[in-house]
Amino acid sequence: MSEKIYDITIIGGGPVGMYASFYAAMQGLEVKLVDSLEHLGGQLTAIYPEKYIYDLPGHPKIRASEMIEQLNVQMNQYAERIDIQTATTVTDVVKQADTTFQITTTRNGFVSRSVLITAGNGAFNPRGLDVESDDVSNLHYFVTNMMQFKDKDVVIFGGGDSAVDWALMLNGIARSVSVVHRRHEFRAHASSIEKLTSSSAKVYTPYKASELIGSEGRVHQVVLEHLETSERLTLEVDDIIVLFGFVSSLGPIKDWGLKFRKTALTVDTLDQTNIEGIFAAGDAATFDGKIKMITTGFGEAVVAINAAKAYAYPDKVHRHQHSSTIGGS
Numbered sequence: 001m002s003e004k005i006y007d008i009t010i011i012g013g014g015p016v017g018m019y020a021s022f023y024a025a026m027q028g029l030e031v032k033l034v035d036s037l038e039h040l041g042g043q044l045t046a047i048y049p050e051k052y053i054y055d056l057p058g059h060p061k062i063r064a065s066e067m068i069e070q071l072n073v074q075m076n077q078y079a080e081r082i083d084i085q086t087a088t089t090v091t092d093v094v095k096q097a098d099t100t101f102q103i104t105t106t107r108n109g110f111v112s113r114s115v116l117i118t119a120g121n122g123a124f125n126p127r128g129l130d131v132e133s134d135d136v137s138n139l140h141y142f143v144t145n146m147m148q149f150k151d152k153d154v155v156i157f158g159g160g161d162s163a164v165d166w167a168l169m170l171n172g173i174a175r176s177v178s179v180v181h182r183r184h185e186f187r188a189h190a191s192s193i194e195k196l197t198s199s200s201a202k203v204y205t206p207y208k209a210s211e212l213i214g215s216e217g218r219v220h221q222v223v224l225e226h227l228e229t230s231e232r233l234t235l236e237v238d239d240i241i242v243l244f245g246f247v248s249s250l251g252p253i254k255d256w257g258l259k260f261r262k263t264a265l266t267v268d269t270l271d272q273t274n275i276e277g278i279f280a281a282g283d284a285a286t287f288d289g290k291i292k293m294i295t296t297g298f299g300e301a302v303v304a305i306n307a308a309k310a311y312a313y314p315d316k317v318h319r320h321q322h323s324s325t326i327g328g329s
Helices: 016-028 042-046 062-074 162-169 190-197 250-257 294-312
Strands: 008-011 031-034 080-087 090-095 101-105 109-112 116-119 123-126 153-157 176-180 202-204 205-215 219-226 232-236 239-242 246-249 264-266 278-279
Touching: 008 016, 008 294, 016 031, 016 062, 016 080, 016 294, 031 190, 042 062, 090 250, 116 294, 153 162, 153 232, 162 176, 162 190, 176 205, 176 294, 232 294, 278 294
Parallel strands: 008 031, 008 116, 031 080, 116 278, 153 176, 153 239, 176 202
Antiparallel strands: 090 101, 101 109, 123 246, 205 219, 219 232
16 A cells, blocks of 8 residues: 555546646645546547547637647646556545545555546446447447548448537548438537538438448448338448447446436535545536536636645645746746
8 A cells, every 4th residue: 555645636537637637736736646548538538539629718629639638748747746547447435534535446555635536427338339240340439540541431320429520520531431320310519410411421311230241350341221111221331430429337436425416426616525525527526507518627626626625734724826826847
């Protein structure tokens, strides 16, 4: 067990957890950041690195991977105060008599004066096709490099924002793009749907995958079935992208005595949970009027860090300091 006592342990290394780590370190706290994935950035790194984000202040548009890179640069200003542990799951958090927390992970144990949960909706796994698709090398649930689809015939399954966005982004890079959705109407932004219908991408609705035909671990043809007429048609394919969303699991967090509203932790105006000293921010937290956006998650992290600092050191006078006053490291 580590002998060091951290001022705050941040569980979840997505953008909100990364910003919270930077902000806490800038405020002089010793930070432990733990994430179950191998790399920081959460879903933006694992699933959407090539997608653009359009509502980040000061950036008309920025790739998700670039935003995560900039958050890393920001964190590294205070690297000596941030202990990062990836590919690690926090299995238990127990409050001690002295108000600190005993943290147990799949790798080690340590003590922390406070806890901030920024784990989003928990660990996530993609929803698969309704047909057998094990050990298929050209079937993708994550897109990390658009250029791997250059001059390829690509079929995208899905009807939400991700499916429509990727179809638009790959149109012009891939040789052909086909979008297959099991309903007549898409669930994406109206402007994106309009761009899709006016693009050269082919749209098949309401269809589902009926059969995958291929050999040696690769699919060469996908058979579609019309959900109303049972008509079948076959598309030639080089790559398939499945974007049906993800099944999230909170894992051990649900067993720590915390109160939830559906899959999010209920917090007060200080972003504190029902257990004093444990806070939550970003998609992991909920309250009346909650809006799930990265930008609001950043603001919630600031509130939570200041409250956690006061909890960790109740005998000290705490006044929020602006970054221009603190200065860089």
